[in-house]
Amino acid sequence: DQQVKQNSPSLSVQEGRISILNCDYTNSMFDYFLWYKKYPAEGPTFLISISSIKDKNEDGRFTVFLNKSAKHLSLHIVPSQPGDSAVYFCAARERNSGNTPLVFGKGTRLSVIA
């Protein structure tokens, strides 16, 4: 049973436009969410995160939105650049006093067309 779902395997966007990547989750115990970007032959690179006490977090061109009632988060990239072409993974973690593993979605491949 997939707890973190990225329902769009791929997305194409024109350079300069907004890219919106979506992620849904089922586990109501998740309270920390992250986005990673992965280029071929490299490991995932941490992009941005958000705690469940917030509904928005911004870092430069990247903004993550969290809708807890809908169990949905999204990553907005504005403006999109060709170098943003990569696979984007959404990940989530349960709240507790210790450590729980990250649960990943299967990724969305973003292609930014010049």
Added chain:
Amino acid sequence: KAGVTQTPRYLIKTRGQQVTLSCSPISGHRSVSWYQQTPGQGLQFLFEYFSETQRNKGNFPGRFSGRQFSNSRSEMNVSTLELGDSALYLCASSLRGLSNQPQHFGDGTRLSIL
């Protein structure tokens, strides 16, 4: 600041053999997690080590094992290799492995089983 280093980058083995993969975390990071990435399943959590102790374990058979040394370096071992073990194995480190700390990944070891 050096990132997470994984060795070797590529490995070819045959069925029935065993393999050991190595991971050096970011300096000062004490938590090391291992993930398996396959095209169909995405990133699946294997186990996490903190201060030389396994703190979490994913749903993998006992053929998959690991350990962590006093300098936080970690090794992962897979015995009696099967064709289905062909995957990219990723190591990630974080400062203390707390729920609200992002994990930083190495570039992985690509293991191919013939």
